[in-house]
Amino acid sequence: MKQKGYRAWQMIVLGLLAAAMVVSLMIPESLLTPPGPKRVEISILLRQGDSAVWSTARQGMEQAAEDLGAELRFLTLEAEGSGSSQVELLRRQAEMDVDAAVVIPADCTALEQLLEDWQGLPVVTLESQVEGARAFVGTDDEAVGRMLAQQVAGSCPTSGRVLLVDAFPGCAGPSRRLESAKTALETAGFAPEVCSELTAEILEGAAAVLCFEPVSLEQAAALAAQCEERPLVYGAGVSASVVASLETGGIAAAIAWSDYAAGYLAVSQAAAAARGEQAESQTLPVTLVKEGETYDKDHQRLLYPVFS
Secondary structure, three states, X not given: OHHHHHHHHHHHHXXXXXXXXXXXXXXXXXXXXXXXXXXXXXXXXXXXXXXXXXXXXXXXXXXXXXXXXXXXXXXXXXXXXXXXXXHHHHHHHHHOOOOEEEEOOOOHHHHHHHHOOOOXXXXXXXXXXXXXXXXXXXXXXXXXXXXXXXXXXXXXOOOOOEEEEOOOOOOHHHHHHHHHHXXXXXXXXXXXXXXXXXXXXXXXXXXXXXXXXXXXXXXXXXXXXXXXXXXXXXXXXOOHHHHHHHHHOOOOEEEEOOHHHHHHHHHHHHHHHHOOOOOOOEEOOOEEEEOOXXXXXXXXXXXXOOOO
C-alpha cells in the first residue's frame, strides 16, 4: 500500500511539472521577462558639409543607440549655414512625434529663439551651447582658444600676420574659441585679423592661420600648401584629413578630443531626456597634437579609433 501511495504521489508531481511546462510554453516570452526601456526615436541634425568630419561621432551615436534602445535619423541641411532651415527642420521633427533631437547648431540665435518656452521635443546640442537645450556635449571653448594662441605665441614673432578664421559666425562654440584666442594673442602683443573666407591669396604673407572647427581647418591646410611661403596652420577638431595633414606637416598642431565619445554622450543624454529622465551636459577633455606626433602612444587611440 505504501509503495502504491508513493507512486501515486510521484505521478501527481510529474503531472504538475508537465502542466507547468505546457503553461510556460503557452505564455508569451514578453510576459516572462521584465520590459526593457521604452524605445525612442532621435533625429540628428547636421549642418551642410558636416557629414564627413562628424563620421567618427556618428559611430559613437550608433553604438549608443544600440546600447540604449534608440532609433536614429540623420538629417543634413541643404544650404550652408542656414539657421532658419535648421529651425524649420527641427519643427517638422516635433510634428512627426520624434522623441528627441541632437543638433549641431547652424545659427545659435535662431535656435535659442525657437527653444525659448518650446515644448516640442527635448534637444541636446553638440559643439555649441544653446540656451533652452536640455544638455550640451562639447569642449571648454575658452580653454581651446587659449591653447591655440599659445602655440602661435611660441612659434611666431609678434610682428607676424596672424589670421583667425570665422567660418561659422552663427555657431557659439567656434566663436567662443576665436574670441578667446584673439584676446590671448592681443595680450601677447599680436594684432590678429579675423576673416570669414579663406583663399590662397588671403593666406599669402601670413605667419599663421587659426581655425576653430575641422571643416575650415581642412580647407586651410589645403590652401596653405599652395602658398609660396606656407603659413603655420593651427586648429581645433580632427578628421581623417586633419590627421593626414598632421602626419605630413600641413598642420602644425591641432586640439583633439574624442568625437566618438561626443556622439555617444549626445545620444545617451537625448535618450534620457526622451524618457523623461535628467539629461546632463558633458565637457570633453582635449589634447594638443603637434605635427609628427600622430603615432605617439598617447594619441593613437584618439586619432585612429578602431570600431568593433
